[in-house]
Amino acid sequence: TTGTLYTVQGKVYYSEGAAEDATVTLRVVKSDSPADTSLPLTTTVGSDSVWQINLANLHATDGSSFSHAENDILLLEFDGAEKGFEQYDTVRASDSASPMTIRTIKLVPYVEYDMELKTGLNLIGLPLKLFDGEPTDAHAFLNLIQGGAPSMSRYVTSTGTQETITRSVDGSYIGASNFDLEVEEGYFVQVKSKTTVQLKGRVYTESVPVINFPGAGLYFVSRPGQDKDLFISWDALQILQNVANVSIVYRFDPSLQRYEQYFPSGTGYAGTNFGIDVGQGYIFNLTGASSWDPNTLGALLASDGGGASSSQGVERVIVLDIEQRELGVSPGSFSVVVSNVTSAAAVVSWFKGGGELGQLRVSLADGSKERILGPVVDGVIGGMGYVEITGLKPATEYVYRIEDSNGRLLAEQAEGTFTTARVGVGLVPYTLFGRLVDVRGVSLGGLLVLVKLRDETTGKESGYISAVSDKDGYWVVNLANLKERYSGVPYRWREGDEVELTIIGGTYRSVYHSRVRSGSPHNIALDLQQPGLLEEEAQKKRAVSMSLPKAYSLAQNFPNPFNPSTTINFSLPEQAGKVEVRLEVFNLRGQLVKTLLNRTLEPGVYQVQWDGTAGDGRQVPSGVYFYRLRTPQFKATRKMVILK
Structure with a gap:
């Protein structure tokens, strides 16, 4: 009571109004002696959201009066425990006249965020402003994962390299040096089995950091949660329209263990648009320096290096010299192909001429875990069965049968086996796409497109990745999803690898050859309509089919x-x-x-x-x-x- 009279005040509120049930606790730390801290003073927030504390009531830890002065540090704790709210703030004591008013505080709840990690790879981001004691670096995060030998990777844009840390079964760490976790970065986390990591913190009640991109390259990014009054929903389309020099946005689907993408193409966009969700990581491919402010959805900044703002409005297409009627399947014919094999999923496609299209029966090699799946019928040409099998185990053999409703095999070749890949994916995504039209310029949707690569230096060859052309004739694949044909490990694509492109539509089948070119996304039609892309001798060995228009x-x-x-x-x-x-x-x-x-x-x-x-x-x-x-x-x- 002998201290100098000086009032500190402010306002505290919840989303729905005054935080009159909350308490405010204040401590003062001497600026010239950080070990010298006062005992706490506590007050209650009034119905008008206002609280006041008089520093004259401060006492030292020994019970004596505690003197306060300009530039002392005020430690404030706001506690609405009955509603699960708690927040902290730190300010400097000012030299202004009493009362000193600090910024208004909005109390947000504690959040216990359950981050679900699926078997294999997961591209994550920090969802919250974490409390003290929560993981702030890779070692601490890996310590939260029970069992196995989990790993965490980050991508260093400046060097184009990956840094990976693995926690071994004995608790030691191998690989790269430990690195701090940043709220604006995305990280790959690999786990042996499905697990949940619980993180504690709160959403941001202020603007989240602006993410700066100093130059061209790949950037692994994420966005944390914000209070609902501040949070702005973003999706891939909005990123392309509002962030200069972004040429493509990637996400990683942990259920399928493969990349997806969205990017400008001609006068529109190709791929699948998706939301930019809290707790997930994403990859932006930039053609030049830029920045992303998640707090503001504004107009596209001036671009000097391409991206969405550089669309020319003219697009090269792949012309197939066929009529729509030729896309049917000849009566009695049957063919099947397995593609998009990852550690968790695979696609089985088949073409059947006439009669019942059938269904797919799949099981483990010993006959257990059997499932019957019906084919997709929307968006594919008649006579084509297309089934994406999910929930598979890594490096495991499966048996499939394509049969009628009575369980009879549709054809002699309508059964076989495939082995899922090992866990892993190419770290550097690369999008290859095209558009299919007939000689009249009419879009060809529902055709099956298969892509595989071959490294002529090593002789290594990938398995097939596939896509079905959409109603506008577009198809998109990502070379980072490729797996080596026999080993099942990720196929590390390189510029110059040979590309084999197969287009199937019933009895129609064309095979094209090209090379992996620099720059993603890449329209392969730019290569197929230019001569001399493969050496002359190789062209003689391969029936490269490409039909150009015969007339204006x-x-x-x-x-x-x-x-x-x-x-x-x-x-x-x-x-x-x-x-x-x-x-x-x-x-x-x-x-x-x-x-x-x-x-x-x-x-x-x-x-x-x-x-x-x-x-x-x-x-x-x-x-x-x-x-x-x-x-x-x-x-x-x-x-x-x-x-x-």
Whole structure:
């Protein structure tokens, strides 16, 4: 009571209102003697959210008065224990007149976060602002995992290398030096069996750190939880639209043990869009320096190195010289292929000509753990069965049978075995994609696309990874998901590896060959429509099938009428070689509205989108418009209608 009168005050609240049940505890630490700390003073928050404590009531640990001064450290504890809330703050005592008002505190609850780790690899991030005593480095995190020999890896962008630490069964650590865990980074964690790691902390009640990307490369990132008033939902599309120089966003699916991706392609996007979730890690591929502020969803920053802002609006496609009617399966025929084999999943695809498509029976080699799975029918061509088997064990042999509803084998070759891969995945993802169209430029959806690689130096060969082309003809695979054909370990792709691309649609089958090129994502059509990619002798040994258009054509736009945008397809024939191409839009008066394309192109089928804007960026009014394709040897004009 003999101390100098000086009041410290503030406000504390919950999401739903005043935190009048909470207590505030204050201690003072002398700035010139950190060991000199006062006894605590405690007060209760009022119904108006306000609390006050007078420093004149401070006492030292021996019971004597405790003097306070400018720059002393105030340690504050806010406790709403009845609701499971607790929070801390530290401020400097100011030299301002009494009362001193500190920042308003919003109390958020304790969080016990159960991080579920699936057998194999998991790409994780720290979900919370962890309490003292929670893991802050790789060793401490691995100590929370019971049994086995778990490992944790981080990717160092500056060197393009991986650092991995493994906790051995005797509790010692082998591999890289210990590293701190950062809230904005993503990490791979590998476990022998499904387990749960419990972390304690609280969500952020303030802005989370901005993530800076100093240059081009791969970045493993994550975002922690925030209070609901601050949290902004993000997905891969929003990352591509709002963060400069991001060319592709990856996630890792622990249930399937493989990468997925989303990226700009032509006038749109390819792959599968996905949310950026708390507690998960993601990989951003950047073409130049940038930054991501998870607290603000704003306009795309200026980009100097590509990414989503560099889309040209023209995309090379793979032209298949077939008609839709040729995609059926010949009566009585049957074929089967196993692909996308990981340590936890596999895909079995089959083609059957006529009759019942059948079902897939799969079990362990000894006949146990048997399951019967029906094929996917939506999004695949008729006569094709496609089943993704999940929940498999690593490095284990399985038996499959494709049979009718009565359990009879559909064909002699409708049974076989496969062995799941060992746990592991390529650390550096690489996206290969393409788009399938027929000679008229019509999208070919539902076809099976198979990709495998071969290293000509070592002779190593991968197994197949696969995808089914979507309704727009797009397919996407990731080379980091490849496994070596015989050993089942991850296939380490390299630039220059030979790519074998197989496209199957019923009785139709084409095989193409190329090389792994620099830069991901990569449209393989850019390679297939350019000669001389393989040495001349190798081309003679392989029937490389590639059909280019035989004549010029300008297709009718679709949709038509349209609002707000439409797509225009055109073809340049094989014999034309490189030609100057102009694609322009005119109004009914014959006035130029916009030039959609003016560049030199090689033979192929192309797609251009018009968003209904004029050359100055303004939306054009409803009405009839004409689009004209012009080359030195060809000119064609068609009519289109925009309705608003």
